[in-house]
Amino acid sequence: MDLILLGAPGAGKGTQGALLATALGVPKIATGDMLRDAVRDGTELGRQAKGYMDAGALVPDDVILGMVRERLSQADAKGGAIFDGYPRNAAQAASLDAMLAEIGRKIDAVLYLEVDDDAIVRRMGGRRTDPETGRVYHVEHNPPPAEVAARCVIRPDDVEETVRRRLEVYRQSTAPLVEHYRAAGVPVHSVDGTREIEAVQGELLTLVGR
Numbered sequence: 001m002d003l004i005l006l007g008a009p010g011a012g013k014g015t016q017g018a019l020l021a022t023a024l025g026v027p028k029i030a031t032g033d034m035l036r037d038a039v040r041d042g043t044e045l046g047r048q049a050k051g052y053m054d055a056g057a058l059v060p061d062d063v064i065l066g067m068v069r070e071r072l073s074q075a076d077a078k079g080g081a082i083f084d085g086y087p088r089n090a091a092q093a094a095s096l097d098a099m100l101a102e103i104g105r106k107i108d109a110v111l112y113l114e115v116d117d118d119a120i121v122r123r124m125g126g127r128r129t130d131p132e133t134g135r136v137y138h139v140e141h142n143p144p145p146a147e148v149a150a151r152c153v154i155r156p157d158d159v160e161e162t163v164r165r166r167l168e169v170y171r172q173s174t175a176p177l178v179e180h181y182r183a184a185g186v187p188v189h190s191v192d193g194t195r196e197i198e199a200v201q202g203e204l205l206t207l208v209g210r
């Protein structure tokens with residue numbers, strides 16, 4: 001099963017994607033996580049991406065395409081994947097459709113997490129990430145266990161000015177993908193992402209037939 005998690009920055013794509021991946025037994029392919037790994041490891045790709053990420057802008061499509069193509073070819077992605085934070089614009093959506101068609105697959109559904117801007121700004125301000133496991137927490141809504149809290153970090157692009165820029169980019173480039181997939185006949189399920197994490201997860205699982 002190939003699913004896209006669509007939603008604004010901070011809508012909960014990473015949180016829900018990790019839970020769904022475990023429940024469905026398919027990997028989460030999160031381009032943001034892959035880019036942050038590359039930045040951390042100081043690779044050429046990471047050096048290319050860092051400036052765009054720090055500015056809240058999109059990393060060029062060709063960089064993303066190469067990265068996703070390579071990831072999709074790995075053995076654990078043979079039975080499907082959950083795409084988190086990708087595709088991000090019409091060109092990426094077209095290249096994902098083409099890549100999946102090459103291997104006889106297609107997007108089965110788009111899970112669209114809707115969260116208002118005020119909630120997003122609050123979420124970004126409280127987000128913490130465990131650099132060892134990549135797990136995402138929130139100081140109030142989903143606090144890390146005590147032994148993990150001390151090593152948690154704040155993402156550099158979670159400062160308010162960059163969050164606003166990311167929201168603008170989302171509205172301009174990514175939100176129109178809802179119509180792209182609807183027009184292509186792919187089921188697009190809108191989900192109220194402002195509820196508790198478990199409630200959102202329960203609805204997503206029902207929507208994908210689990």
Ligand code: AP5
Nearest residue numbers: 009010011012013014015031032053059085123127137138
């Ligand atoms: P990326 O890492 O994809 O960031 P994003 O889309 O902006 O999304 P976030 O990771 O910020 O949020 P999320 O929706 O995953 O929410 P989360 O679950 O963490 O991209 C970062 C950058 O990389 C981009 O700006 C761009 O530069 C580049 N990039 C990435 N992909 C690209 C691509 N395809 N093309 C070009 N450039 C690309 O939750 C947020 C917080 O809220 C957490 O603290 C969480 O604990 C909390 N939370 C989650 N759910 C709930 C809930 N239900 N109630 C209360 N709190 C909650």
